[in-house]
Amino acid sequence: MTGLPGTVAHRVTGRRVEVTEPLDLAGAGRDTAVAVHFLRECQSAGFEVSWRTDGTPYDIPTLRHLPPPAEHPEEPGELSDWRSGHTHGMLYHRRGPDFVTVLDRREPSTAARFTLDHPDLLAAFHTLLEPTPLDALTPTHREAADLLAVERLALVTDGWAVALPPRIRRWPVPCTAM
Structure with missing residues (x-):
């Protein structure tokens, strides 16, 4: 048992996950x-992930903390830039009692640390750890989801939302090499 969501077809071999079908990161709502x-949870568990996409993800700067797609001939330059610029721990969250701290280093010149401690914001963040239709959120949690999206801590696309920062459970050894 890997603890990974069963919503994406994949194979696990040791600490490696191979996604067997292209992933849709083009902004198509639920998919x-x-x-x-799925990619966030793979990263959280410390898996090396091999996946591919049929097109260019619509918002690479927001998603660049996730494991990049496998190399593909004739791919757009943005995907190879994603691979070359990716490092472990660019965006992650840590949990405390009644708060979550998020470190965002996706853009080194604007690195930021957030503390989510307002009960409604924290509840919305916890809800968005699973892909959630916006219609299922209360108006207060919808407003919180919008705030998280403005700070690029949640992805809101075509009526669906999901939190972006993984909870890192495994760091590479040595972790100071990052």
Whole structure:
């Protein structure tokens, strides 16, 4: 048992996950939210992930903390830039009692640390750890989801939302090499 969501077809071999079908990161609502959730959980568990996409993800700067897609001939330059610029721990969250701290280093010049401690914001973040239709959120949680999206801590696309920062459970050894 890997603890990975069963929503994406994949094979696990040791610490490696191979996604068997292309993932849709083009902003297509539920499918994109599910794909982001799956990649986030793979990263959280410390898996090396091999996956591919049929097209260019619509928002690479927001998604660049996720494991990049496998190399593909004739791919757009943005995907190779994603691979070359990706490092472990670019965006992650840690949980405390009644708060979550998020470190965002996706853009080194604007690195930020957030503390989510307002009860409604924290509840919305916890809800969005699973792909969630916006219609299922209360108006207060919808407003919180919009705030998280503005800070690029949640992806909101075509009526669906999902939290972006993984909870890192495994760091590479040595972790100071990052």
